[in-house]
Amino acid sequence: MTTAKKKKASSSKKEKSTNDGAGYSSSPTQLLLRIFPFWVALIGIFMALYWKESNRQQSVSSLSFPEATSLSDPNVRVAKLLFLACRRTYCHPHLQVSKRSLRATERIPQGEKLFEIPRSMHLWDLDAYRDPYVRKHLFKASHKISGNRLSQEAFLAAYLALELHRAEENPSSFDAIRLAYFDSLPTYEEFLAYHPAVQDKDLMNELLGRSAAQGVLQGYRNMINAEWEAFSAASPHFENMIGQERYLRARLVVLSRVLHVGPPGPEEVMAASFIGQQLENQDLLLDELYSYQDLIGVNLTDASGGGCIALIPLADLFNHHPHNNVDFQYKKIQPNRSGRSFVVSAVHRDIEKLSEPMASYGTLSDAHLYGRYGFNNGDGSGPIQLSLAFHHDMMKLNMTNDQYNYLPDSGTTSKFRNYQKRGLIKYLMYDDGYDGCIPGPTTHPEEAELKRLKLEHLLRIANDYERWNMLVAPRAPDILPAVTSTIPSTFSIPQFEKDFSYLEPGVERLLETCRMISLINGDFNGRAVAVLKENLDNSNFIIGPNVSDALEFRSYMCVSRWFGTRMVTMELRGKLNAEFQRLATMNRNAFGTFNWTALQVKLGEMQASQAGSALIFQRVSERWEDKKVNAEVEYTAKDLACPEEYATFLYKDDESSSGFLYY
Ligand SMILES: *[C@@H]1O[C@H](CO)[C@@H](O)[C@H](O)[C@H]1NC(C)=O
Ligand SMILES: *[C@@H]1O[C@H](CO)[C@@H](O)[C@H](O)[C@H]1NC(C)=O
Ligand SMILES: *[C@@H]1O[C@H](CO)[C@@H](O)[C@H](O)[C@H]1NC(C)=O
Ligand SMILES: *[C@@H]1O[C@H](CO)[C@@H](O)[C@H](O)[C@H]1NC(C)=O
Ligand SMILES: *[C@@H]1O[C@H](CO)[C@@H](O)[C@H](O)[C@H]1NC(C)=O
DSSP states (O other): OHHHHHHHHHHHHHHHHHTOSGGGTSOHHHHHHHTHHHHHHHHHHHHHHSSOOTTOOOBOOGGGSHHHHOOOOBOHHHHHHHHHHHHHSOBOTTEEEEBTEEEESSOBOTTOEEEEEEGGGOEEHHHHHTOHHIIIIITTOBOTTTOOBOOHHHHHHHHHHHHHHHHHHOGGGSOHHHHHHHHHSOOHHHHHTTOGGGSOHHHHHHHHOSOHHHHHHHHHHHHHHHHHHHHHHHOHHHHHHHHHHHHHHHHHHHHHHOEEEESOOTTHHHHOEETTEEOOSHHHHHHHHHHHHHHHSOOTTOGGGTBEEEEOTTGGGOEEOSSOSEEEEEEOSSTTOSOOEEEEEEOSSOBOTTOOOEEOOOSOOHHHHHHHHSOOOOSSOSOEEEEOOOSSOOSOOOOGGGOOOSSOTTOOOHHHHHHHHHHHHHHTOSOTTSSSOOOOTTTOHHHHHHHHHHHHHHHHHTTOGGGTEEEEOOSSTTOOOOSSTTSOSBSSOOOOOSOGGGGTTHHHHHHHHHHHHHOOTTTTTTTHHHHHHHTTTOTTOOOOTTSOHHHHHHHHHHHHHHHHHHHHHTTOTTHHHHHHHHHHHHHHHSTTSHHHHHHHHHHHHHHHHHHHHHHHHHHHHHHTGGGSSSOOGGGOOOSSOOOGGGGGGGTTTSOOOOOOSOO
16 A cells, blocks of 8 residues: 555656646645655554553542532522522422532432423523514624524524613513523623633634634634624614623523424413514414514424524523433423423433533534533543545534524525635545546546536535534543533543444545545546536435445545544644643643633544544555555555646636635
């Protein structure tokens, strides 16, 4: 293998020297690709260093943490809310406030009900849509970049900001529990102490480096800013009355506490008295719900989309762990009553005395958990997201319910295509499987035509998240939560094992992309051009693993090159070791702090890049061992990109559009 690569490397180096200069100097990624041959050698070293050593976990005795053995330090605002709410509704007698969360004062057997929270205590997005001010001033808002309507979460946040303002102005028109709930929510200053979306951008860049987490966080930041901009543009009145800081606070409350309650049931008929008209029956409710499709583009009756979202006092106090022991259901609690309540129950196992009950926010990557909640368990229990799309900006961000994308919901436009094209061309600059580089249509018309078609297909899938990003399976899938989320369950840093299954099944979607990139004219029995042409409008077209062994080899090499570049862009050489040691120290003396949270998100990603890179490389070495020496040309992959001017024929007629995405 290495020999085959070396052979190619030297031949493309020769071509490069005749075309040296400007083409190679501009982007940092291009520079990193120049040192590509080195990573191949480096992986061997990394492979030896960073795999899990057989179960040498340093377990933590929770007894050495004062907070594990006593319940102190309750947040008084949260404690007051609990006190008031529990006088009116069911609360389990063995739960007590500790900091901003809850702890069990006695063991609570699984199956027991913890809370029963009636609808009257909730704030739903439906309440926002029924609010006359929201209807009059905010319904018309749309996003500047995409023209898309605002999301359910954005409306709930705007409504919360309004209600908080109204409660300040006129507290006597709110009930005591609602006022206590508002008072219990984190203030802007409290968010500033920990939430990464409101930190200084340069500081976050420094802490996260060039990680996917940094990109995901930027997505959340852009989303919140874009929403504020859209609401402000729709209503200067709202802009003046609320102000950006209050919107930010309300938005972070929604981002980090929102829950799903499903499509509205018949009981919502009675709750409705909007636009001056009383709803009398279910048909009118349905009419109302359908009207939101036209008014703001949401379908609340669609259960698969999650239905309504809500802020629910008490239920939003639980922290997250994939191995939760608390679950939620919005249901009828007495058959003879029409309303439903939000019921919180102990599930899966007992809640131990003094422990913090944990809910699950769903399967979120560490990067998304961090961007959304500013939180991570740090015990290896979550999947790690890797972004391999380093040459182009994804216009879809894969946020819950697709709530914010740069791309218009109606699909791409020439502005977006042109913006993405230049980046996408860079993936096509290796000409793997050909003897040397393809200079362009003058000398190689058929090869150039195939490349043009490949670019069309890449444009078609440029924003399909899973074709450029993957989740690596958790390092410690079975680990249970610690006694509380403020103390570690282990001091050891979770690590990967040498097992390809960490990359399955996400890597297959990346391979599909790489098969497109690595296709040569001889593939599909010489019909590659025809096959791509026939499928230009086929949105389901993928190239499966069955075309040829040589294409499979080149596709693995392409994915391998992506992982290698990802490793190098995260500055892994030397850094991984240093950051590993730094985190090991912080696990002991700075667990849960702001810097610890950011570092362990970044380190997890470094580990995943390193493991992914090594696992792919190992698979290639095993499967194509016999191609190491004197491989046929279809079994070659280049270490260096071909000269940039060879690709200019792909874009020379386009207008460029750049840099319109960021805040
Ligand atoms: C909303 O979703 C429901 C359930 O999926 C579907 O039956 C209905 O046609 C949708 N309504 C609109 C206006 O798309
Ligand atoms: C509903 O039924 C429960 C017992 O099943 C009873 O205790 C309660 O009083 C009833 N409520 C009403 C409003 O009839
Ligand atoms: C994208 O989002 C979906 C739905 O939340 C999730 O299942 C999937 O794993 C995400 N993909 C990546 C690569 O993060
Ligand atoms: C190859 O795989 C594709 C997609 O997986 C499938 O549609 C096609 O029928 C397969 N072709 C052969 C010859 O098996
Ligand atoms: C956190 O990291 C930043 C950036 O590296 C540094 O300036 C700051 O001093 C650190 N804070 C603590 C408490 O270590």
